[in-house]
Amino acid sequence: MENATFELTSELTEAELTRVSAQFESAAPETILEWALEEFGQDVALATGFGAEGCVLVHMLAQITPKARMFYLDTGLLFPETYELKAKLEARYGVQIERRASRLSVDAQARIHGDRLWEREPNRCCQLRKIEPLVETLSDLRAWVTAIRRDQSVTRASSPIVSFDSKFDLIKINPLATWNSQDVWRFIFKHKIPYNPLHDQQYPSIGCTPCTTPVQIGEHSRAGRWRGTEKTECGLHR
Numbered sequence: 136m137e138n139a140t141f142e143l144t145s146e147l148t149e150a151e152l153t154r155v156s157a158q159f160e161s162a163a164p165e166t167i168l169e170w171a172l173e174e175f176g177q178d179v180a181l182a183t184g185f186g187a188e189g190c191v192l193v194h195m196l197a198q199i200t201p202k203a204r205m206f207y208l209d210t211g212l213l214f215p216e217t218y219e220l221k222a223k224l225e226a227r228y229g230v231q232i233e234r235r236a237s238r239l240s241v242d243a244q245a246r247i248h249g250d251r252l253w254e255r256e257p258n259r260c261c262q263l264r265k266i267e268p269l270v271e272t273l274s275d276l277r278a279w280v281t282a283i284r285r286d287q288s289v290t291r292a293s294s295p296i297v298s299f300d301s302k303f304d305l306i307k308i309n310p311l312a313t314w315n316s317q318d319v320w321r322f323i324f325k326h327k328i329p330y331n332p333l334h335d336q337q338y339p340s341i342g343c344t345p346c347t348t349p350v351q352i353g354e355h356s357r358a359g360r361w362r363g364t365e366k367t368e369c370g371l372h373r
């Protein structure tokens with residue numbers, strides 16, 4: 136990457152974003168993150184669900200500055216291992232990963248919408264427990280960083296590195312878009328980055344406890360999410 140400095144303004148056009156994104160196609164994720172922090176400072180934040188990719192990005196951001204903003208969506212239904220991993224990452228890197236959550240507790244949701252909403256209406260459940268707190272969090276930001284990779288699913292295959300996220304009305308940055316799973320795990324082992332031990336128990340993709348199952352050999356890495364339904368995404372990413 137010859138020149139990682141771009142003049143961004145609030146009037147950035149789609150064409151300019153496309154140009155910036157194209158220039159980052161061959162850039163290291165760390166270069167993209169440095170640019171993001173330089174351009175947006177405290178107005179950019181990493182959203183992580185503590186998957187392997189998210190752990191990589193926490194590591195990379197912390198090397199640039201432990202003051203980089205990071206947050207997670209606490210649905211109240213995450214695996215105990217996920218909460219433990221959050222604490223481990225914060226201790227190892229001296230970062231703070233902000234907790235964002237629905238105003239409705241799981242019990243309150245059950246009282247209002249009925250018990251085990253995720254079984255009857257998973258989209259509604261994701262809307263309440265993930266999307267609404269995400270919208271609130273993103274409304275204070277100018278850009279967000281996500282951990283998505285193009286090879287994770289068909290719906291993510293054409294994700295740009297930098298683009299305008301019209302769903303949430305801010306710039307979206309995917310520094311690991313061009314990486315594959317081997318790149319992620321090579322980086323994790325090289326830098327001894329903490330990761331969720333469930334990954335070693337056939338959970339390549341980890342979400343909420345009621346909606347995540349282990350995968351069998353030969354299954355797609357996201358096959359364990361919302362198994363038995365047609366749902367493949369929580370709605371955070373188009």
Ligand code: SF4
Nearest residue numbers: 253260261264343346
């Ligand atoms: Fe609800 Fe499942 Fe979505 Fe979690 S992943 S918010 S439990 S539907």
